[in-house]
Amino acid sequence: MREVAILGIGQTKIDEHWELSLREIGGNAAFAAMQDAGMDKVDSLFVGNMLSPLVSGQNQLGAFLSDWVGLWGQESVKVEAACASGAAALRAGLMAVASGDIDSALVVGVEKMTDKAGHDVTAALATAADADYEVEQGVSFVGINALIMRRYMHEYGWKHADFAPFSINAHANAMQNPFARLHQKINVEQFEKSAMVATPVNLLDASPTGDGAAAAVIVPAEKVASWNGKPRIIIAGSASATDSIAVHSRKDPLFLSAAYQSAKRAYEMANVALEDIDVFELHDAFSIMSALSLEACGFAERGQGVRLGLEDEICPTGRVPICTRGGLKARGHPVGATGMYQVVEVVQQLRGECNGTQVDGARVGMAQNIGGSGATILTHILKAE
Amino acid sequence: MREVAILGIGQTKIDEHWELSLREIGGNAAFAAMQDAGMDKVDSLFVGNMLSPLVSGQNQLGAFLSDWVGLWGQESVKVEAACASGAAALRAGLMAVASGDIDSALVVGVEKMTDKAGHDVTAALATAADADYEVEQGVSFVGINALIMRRYMHEYGWKHADFAPFSINAHANAMQNPFARLHQKINVEQFEKSAMVATPVNLLDASPTGDGAAAAVIVPAEKVASWNGKPRIIIAGSASATDSIAVHSRKDPLFLSAAYQSAKRAYEMANVALEDIDVFELHDAFSIMSALSLEACGFAERGQGVRLGLEDEICPTGRVPICTRGGLKARGHPVGATGMYQVVEVVQQLRGECNGTQVDGARVGMAQNIGGSGATILTHILKAE
Numbered sequence: 001m002r003e004v005a006i007l008g009i010g011q012t013k014i015d016e017h018w019e020l021s022l023r024e025i026g027g028n029a030a031f032a033a034m035q036d037a038g039m040d041k042v043d044s045l046f047v048g049n050m051l052s053p054l055v056s057g058q059n060q061l062g063a064f065l066s067d068w069v070g071l072w073g074q075e076s077v078k079v080e081a082a083c084a085s086g087a088a089a090l091r092a093g094l095m096a097v098a099s100g101d102i103d104s105a106l107v108v109g110v111e112k113m114t115d116k117a118g119h120d121v122t123a124a125l126a127t128a129a130d131a132d133y134e135v136e137q138g139v140s141f142v143g144i145n146a147l148i149m150r151r152y153m154h155e156y157g158w159k160h161a162d163f164a165p166f167s168i169n170a171h172a173n174a175m176q177n178p179f180a181r182l183h184q185k186i187n188v189e190q191f192e193k194s195a196m197v198a199t200p201v202n203l204l205d206a207s208p209t210g211d212g213a214a215a216a217v218i219v220p221a222e223k224v225a226s227w228n229g230k231p232r233i234i235i236a237g238s239a240s241a242t243d244s245i246a247v248h249s250r251k252d253p254l255f256l257s258a259a260y261q262s263a264k265r266a267y268e269m270a271n272v273a274l275e276d277i278d279v280f281e282l283h284d285a286f287s288i289m290s291a292l293s294l295e296a297c298g299f300a301e302r303g304q305g306v307r308l309g310l311e312d313e314i315c316p317t318g319r320v321p322i323c324t325r326g327g328l329k330a331r332g333h334p335v336g337a338t339g340m341y342q343v344v345e346v347v348q349q350l351r352g353e354c355n356g357t358q359v360d361g362a363r364v365g366m367a368q369n370i371g372g373s374g375a376t377i378l379t380h381i382l383k384a385e
Numbered sequence: 386m387r388e389v390a391i392l393g394i395g396q397t398k399i400d401e402h403w404e405l406s407l408r409e410i411g412g413n414a415a416f417a418a419m420q421d422a423g424m425d426k427v428d429s430l431f432v433g434n435m436l437s438p439l440v441s442g443q444n445q446l447g448a449f450l451s452d453w454v455g456l457w458g459q460e461s462v463k464v465e466a467a468c469a470s471g472a473a474a475l476r477a478g479l480m481a482v483a484s485g486d487i488d489s490a491l492v493v494g495v496e497k498m499t500d501k502a503g504h505d506v507t508a509a510l511a512t513a514a515d516a517d518y519e520v521e522q523g524v525s526f527v528g529i530n531a532l533i534m535r536r537y538m539h540e541y542g543w544k545h546a547d548f549a550p551f552s553i554n555a556h557a558n559a560m561q562n563p564f565a566r567l568h569q570k571i572n573v574e575q576f577e578k579s580a581m582v583a584t585p586v587n588l589l590d591a592s593p594t595g596d597g598a599a600a601a602v603i604v605p606a607e608k609v610a611s612w613n614g615k616p617r618i619i620i621a622g623s624a625s626a627t628d629s630i631a632v633h634s635r636k637d638p639l640f641l642s643a644a645y646q647s648a649k650r651a652y653e654m655a656n657v658a659l660e661d662i663d664v665f666e667l668h669d670a671f672s673i674m675s676a677l678s679l680e681a682c683g684f685a686e687r688g689q690g691v692r693l694g695l696e697d698e699i700c701p702t703g704r705v706p707i708c709t710r711g712g713l714k715a716r717g718h719p720v721g722a723t724g725m726y727q728v729v730e731v732v733q734q735l736r737g738e739c740n741g742t743q744v745d746g747a748r749v750g751m752a753q754n755i756g757g758s759g760a761t762i763l764t765h766i767l768k769a770e
Contacts, residue, residue, distance in 0.1 A: 001484040021517065044625075053438045057520065059512035060467035063627040063760035067634070073646050075625040076761065077473045080463045082445040088462045092477050098484040099386040101623075127444035132406065135442065238486075240429075240460040242448040249452070261458050375448035376461065 001098035003221035006233040006382065008037025009344045014181040014212035014332030016114045022056050023068040026110035029213035029340075030069045033106060037217035043102035044075035048089030048109040050082055050336035054124040055116045065108060075102070081240075082128035083285060084371030085109065086339025087378035090216065091238050097218055109340030110213035121209065125335065128372040130246035142206065142286075144247055144373045146198035149288035152254050153200065156303035160200050163287040164191040165309030167204045167329050170284060173316065174326025176356035179341075181210045181332030205287040207328035214340035216347070230351050236364075237270030237381030239263075245375040254303075258377035259296035259368060266366070270381040274298050277381075278362040279349045280320055281342035283370040284327045293368055294320065297379075316357045324349060324357045339369035343380060350384035386483035388606035391618040391767065393422025394729045399566040399597035399717030401499045407441050408453040411495035414598035414725075415454045418491060422602035428487035429460035433474030433494040435467055435721035439509040440501045450493060460487070466625075467513035468670065469756030470494065471724025472763035475601065476623050482603055494725030495598035506594065510720065513757040515631040527591065527671075529632055529758045531583035534673035537639050538585065541688035545585050548672040549576040550694030552589045552714050555669060558701065559711025561741035564726075566595045566717030590672040592713035599725035601732070615736045621749075622655030622766030624648075630760040639688075643762035644681035644753060651751070655766040659683050662766075663747040664734045665705055666727035668755035669712045678753055679705065682764075701742045709734060709742045724754035728765060735769035 010032025012025055020028075026047070034040060047061045058064060062076030081088040086109030093105035113121055125141045134144065153159065167186060174180035186204060194204040224232050241261035247253045267273070280299070284290040291305030299320050300308050313319040325331050325345040328338060346365035348354050367380045395417025397410055405413075411432070419425060432446045443449060447461030466473040471494030478490035498506055507527075511520045514529055524532075538544065552571060559565035571589060579589040609617050626646035632638045652658070665684070669675040676690030684705050685693050698704040710716050710730040713723060731750035733739050753764045 001486050023517075050444060053436075053509075053512050056516060057508075057512055058516040059435060059465060060469075060630065060756050060761060062466055062473075063630045063757065064515070066627045067629045067631075067760070072628060073626055073642065076466075076627045077477070077625065078465045079477070080444060080465055081447055081461075088447075092462070092464070092480070095477070095481040095484045095486060098486065099480045101386050101480060101483065123442075124438075127438050127442055130449070131441060131443040132408075240462065241458055242451045242461045243457060244452045245445065245448045246452075257458065371445050372448065375452070376445060 002100060004094050004097045004218050004235045005221040005224045006216050006235065006347055007219050007224055008033045008217040009347050010036055011179050011214040011341060011344050012212050013179045014210040014334055017211040018114060022052060022058060022112040023065060025112055025211055026065045026108050026213045027068045029215040030106055030108050033215035033217050039217060042104040042106045042217060044096055044105045045071055046089040046093040046105055046107045047078045048085035048336050048339060049078055049111060050080055050085045051111060051113060051124050055121065056112055081376040082371035083335045084339055084369040084376045084378050085336035087369035087380060090340065090343055090380065091240055091378060093218055094235055094238055097220060104217065104219045106215060106217050107340060108213055108215040109337035111334035111336045112211050113209050113334060114211055133246045142198045142201055145286040145288060146201040148247065148253055148373065149200055152288055155254060158306050161188060161192055162306045162310060163205060164188045165314065166284060166287045166290040167191055169314050170323040170327040170329035173324050173357045174330030177325040177331055180326040180330055181208050182330045201286055207285050207333035210332040210334050212332060212334035212337050214337055214344045216340065216343060231384040233347050233350055234383045234385055235380060236383040237266035239265035239269065240378045242376050243374055245372060247373050256292045256296040256374045256377060258374055259293055262377050262379040263297040266379040266381050272364055272381060276364045277366050279324055279346060279359045279365040280322050281345050281367045282322050283368055284323055284329050285333055289370060316359050321359045324354060324359060342367035342369060346382050350382060387485060389479050389482045389603050389620045390606040390609045391601050391620065391732055392604050392609055393418045393602040394732050395421055396564050396599040396726060396729050397597050398564045399595040399719055402596040403499060407437060407443060407497040408450060410497055410596055411450045411493050411598045412453045414600040415491055415493050418600035418602050424602060427489040427491045427602060429481060429490045430456055431474040431478040431490055431492045432463045433470035433721050433724060434463055434496060435465055435470045436496060436498060436509050440506065441497055466761040467756035468720045469724055469754040469761045469763050470721035472754035472765060475725065475728055475765065476625055476763060478603055479620055479623055482605060489602065489604045491600060491602050492725060493598055493600040494722035496719035496722045497596050498594050498719060499596055518631045527583045527586055530671040530673060531586040533632065533638055533758065534585055537673055540639060543691050546573060546577055547691045547695060548590060549573045551669060551672045551675040552576055554699050555708040555712040555714035558709050558742045559715030562710040562716055565711040565715055566593050567715045586671055592670050592718035595717040595719050597717060597719035597722050599722055599729045601725065601728060616769040618732050618735055619768045619770055620765060621768040622651035624650035624654065625763045627761050628759055630757060632758050641677045641681040641759045641762060643759055644678055647762050647764040648682040651764040651766050657749055657766060661749045662751050664709055664731060664744045664750040665707050666730050666752045667707050668753055669708055669714050670718055674755060701744050706744045709739060709744060727752035727754060731767050735767060
């Protein structure tokens with residue numbers, strides 16, 4: 001396959017955008033990415049979105065968004081893989097450009113979650129789980145993550161406060177990100193006293209949802225030397241893997257085998273080793289997911305992901321910087337858009353645009369996007385050249 | 386891009402499958418295609434589906450279906466473009482195999498529509514239209530097609546009975562297709578006396594929905610010489626184009642510009658001329674769509690698509706055989722699955738497996754799948770070698 005580069009990026013602030021519609025939010029990120037790329041037309045548009053049929057009564061988001069941004073006539077399609085929809089859309093665009101059939105693609109992850117009441121959104125989010133075997137039993141999506149976290153604490157002997165560094169790091173990093181939903185530092189005491197959502201997951205273990213969109217323009221690498229003095233960003237690795245959709249069907253509910261498999265394939269494709277990864281935007285929808293993701297990708301032994309936080313290795317100056325722009329926890333989690341926020345943030349790191357949370361000399365970055373409780377996981381590795 | 390072949394196909398009968406769940410229907414077509422291809426594993430699974438979040442409370446259909454068919458660990462993703470979801474999934478799989486990143490893909494179009502009451506399904510189908518500018522005004526999806534048909538009759542002077550040959554041909558052809566939803570011949574009198582749905586669209590202008598799935602296994606063409614004595618089927622052309630999602634925003638509501646553009650690109654890519662197309666599986670969700678599709682693809686002058694039916698050119702022995710297995714009208718229209726049924730049927734024609742409706746010596750076939758009232762349109766051209 002031919003090599004593909006990310007030429008432009010764009011994003012909106014994640015918030016409750018009562019004043020903006022689904023198409024406006026997606027369009028704003030799309031226009032920003034096109035402007036950043038210096039392009040006014042692309043061959044194809046790939047949209048990552050999970051909830052628009054349920055929350056906005058709108059399907060066919062490809063044509064919907066290409067219409068709004070003026071790409072009439074061009075190809076457009078929506079890709080959905082629950083909370084991994086953003087990265088799945090990037091991978092679909094990547095395959096199309098890599099094949100040689102198209103020469104440019106705009107990839108937009110977009111989600112508008114505030115058009116329905118909270119309980120409706122909770123029900124909509126549960127469609128990421130197995131409707132027949134999980135949701136039908138009355139478990140919510142937070143509930144599934146709570147069961148996983150409780151089992152992990154029991155199995156490996158960690159207490160709830162041991163997860164605090166994940167959320168504290170995310171909140172601290174988000175202070176430097178104008179696009180983040182939350183701008184408030186937190187400490188261990190606040191983490192421990194936060195309102196319980198589904199034991200043991202409390203409010204500060206969980207990421208806030210929101211309205212937002214993030215986008216990127218991708219082109220064949222051979223067509224890009226450098227751009228405005230910025231380094232050329234290559235999509236060096238891309239892989240997607242699945243696991244049973246219901247947690248109870250997995251051989252081990254505490255091992256994200258789809259993360260392991262997609263990361264392994266991405267490392268091979270990008271020809272990088274673990275120690276080459278300078279920054280890792282992982283999918284901390286819940287604090288437990290940070291631990292499981294770090295373990296499955298090889299940064300920690302089984303059951304020891306939490307230790308990386310406790311030993312201060314996850315901050316921007318640590319050994320494995322994660323959530324450098326706030327992560328899902330503080331930047332926010334507009335579900336179908338999140339995967340594209342992660343990619344945009346890795347590009348920002350590789351371009352050296354991250355101010356207070358810049359990872360010094362970052363040349364290789366990884367983004368991992370999780371759908372459901374681990375059923376679909378995509379890993380992308382970007383390199384600055 | 387490297388050339389891609391269709392190695393195996395599978396489909397289920399379209400019906401009200403009260404006894405089968407969403408995963409079972411999709412799985413049955415998937416297993417049939419894998420068996421036909423002589424494979425028990427593929428690299429990736431691409432699922433085309435429109436309604437599962439709304440009708441079955443199930444998202445993430447990629448992981449959902451890969452779980453059911455035993456493809457744990459493999460890549461899987463869902464693609465959605467309203468009623469064009471099936472062909473959009475095929476194109477996503479095609480790009481991935483063509484890029485060289487993967488070596489085999491299973492593409493499944495699946496829809497389970499009978500898990501909700503009729504009015505809920507009508508509301509779900511309306512998500513193909515523009516929620517803000519069309520549906521909010523109270524128009525249903527049938528209503529939009531009725532407005533288009535009425536305008537066409539007014540503009541070009543056709544009467545309702547002139548559309549009868551489209552439905553009569555479809556019903557006659559479906560008699561030979563064991564997978565078709567409807568097995569009943571109809572005549573002009575029945576067509577004219579059929580119950581009105583939304584003037585001038587009556588029941589025999591409209592396609593029946595249903596539960597069903599169709600699937601194909603695709604691989605690099607270089608890996609296939611021939612298979613069980615069947616010709617090698619190449620995906621010679623593939624293109625997707627969009628138009629405004631709301632009909633009123635289009636320059637001309639009677640011209641499917643996305644059909645014109647995707648067909649034009651597909652002809653060029655496949656290096657075929659109009660007269661090379663031996664069989665054309667078009668998207669006759671409503672009889673008016675047959676006329677508009679034939680016109681946009683160049684088989685008839687503007688406003689004259691109806692004439693092809695009246696002059697008996699659309700039957701299997703005619704100049705432009707369409708809906709040779711029953712089309713959406715009589716084979717049935719399980720919306721997100723339809724695009725894959727069309728492709729499977731073109732393969733059957735090119736393999737010479739169509740018994741009573743076989744087009745003699747068919748070597749080149751085209752399938753065109755329409756999302757919404759023409760907002761997303763994909764055209765695929767297959768060749769037998």
